[in-house]
Amino acid sequence: MVAFEGVTKHFGGANGQTAFTALAGIDYSVPKGAISGIIGRSGAGKSTLIRLVNGLELPSTGKVLVDGVDVGVLDEAGLRGLRREVGMIFQHFNLLSSRTVHDNIALPLEIAGLDRQAIDRRVKPLMELVGLSDKSGRYPAELSGGQKQRVGIARALATEPKLLLSDEATSALDPETTQSILELLKTINRDLDLTVLLITHEMEVVKTIASHVAVIDRGLIVESGRTFDVFTAPKHETTRVLLSATVGAKLPEWIRSDLKPVPASGDRALVRLVFFGDTAFQPLTARLVAEIGTDLNILAGAIDEIAGEPFGSLVVSYPADPATLERANRFYQETGLATEVLGYGA
Known part of the structure; x- marks a missing residue:
């Protein structure tokens, strides 16, 4: 579903400034229909990598292909079309406080030009899917963190995307709520046949729902494969350090x-x-x-x-x-x- 081919990303470098290299040469493929995780320390390049997928950032060199489409060559109209096929959920929800649950979910459909009846036909099943049918007229200030994230997930699904990006979507939630959101993502992946790509620094999240994982360190993918294989037999030192408190028996x-x-x-x-x-x-x-x-x-x-x-x-x-x-x-x-x-x- 997503292929990174020799991708680099540099920031700065103009007017005598030293360029910062966020991504130093990424080659990685995300399997279609799978839940894939990208893990790494803060500053390793995770967020930059995921923002390349929907064109929020463009690579300095290399290609990012989404279902065969080169994101880097798309014009504004092409990017708008791409973003209807790539939903995204965020760590801090990014809901509009002046809109109800229904209208937050409806926003991408309004932008796409659908009429009110078509919007209602799409939004109501999504509210049911995420368990918020009884919260249609509520505002974000009246919702818990988990409910806000469910609104964000429903909004991301409104345009019927084929790929869902998750940017630290559970980092602001308590453990019990995190588990319920992960179960929802597994249901969406299974029932909608939706590819999910998530980035996180929480190893427990990847261990719970991801079938595949990649480890990023200093702008490079240092290890990748089936989650079970990587977690049970990590080969790179960065992977071993990241997993040391999560997997297996631990000695004092x-x-x-x-x-x-x-x-x-x-x-x-x-x-x-x-x-x-x-x-x-x-x-x-x-x-x-x-x-x-x-x-x-x-x-x-x-x-x-x-x-x-x-x-x-x-x-x-x-x-x-x-x-x-x-x-x-x-x-x-x-x-x-x-x-x-x-x-x-x-």
Whole structure:
């Protein structure tokens, strides 16, 4: 649905100013019909990237293609047509305070020139879809944050777009409201066959609803793929840091700070065991105890779901003597259990 081809974006640089590079060469594709997330630290380039999709910004070099259309070559009329096919929801809702719920949703349709009856036929089902049928005559000041965001979502859907952009749409909401908005986005994606591209710094959001994810750092996509694959086996250091507080079992700092890369005499190995796919429901921990002996401690554990797939992890420790390590490694190879050696300690 969206393809970034060698996209760069520079700001400034005129009148002797030093140019700021927001995007340093982006190559990335958003699958049609999927919910895709772009995650990264503040200032990494997320917002600039998403604003290129509907022409709010234009690339300095490269192409941004939306369903095959090159956004950078469109004139004003072409951009207006594009924006009817690309809805957008915002962190702070961006509703007009002087308009009711109904009229905020109707605004894009009024701009498009539809008559009142056609507008009503479009707006009423949207209010029902987002659960606001009883709030038609209310004003934004009378709504909660979650209700305001539902108005924003309905407004974004008014022109029947094929792509929905979400710019930190849940960052201003409490956890319970965030969950309800994410469930609504999943329903919209499924029932309307709508591609969703969201940017966020909240890993929990991507973990909950996105089937695909890209990690952006300093204007570059440093890692991308299926959300489950990226979250369970991150390859780039930026990804590992972003996910460290979100995914899997976590060790207390006082344990992690004492770990060494090489064992000394009498040390124990600390190993993260990762359960997913074929290993998710097998009693492998009990079998590991039978293989290496009962001197095995469980230090931390977590059971989770990532993009709808089960995922679990345990951090265990056992003696780091050569014989025990050899038996454990042989067991991992035979069972296909994914592991990560965290270090060694007393």
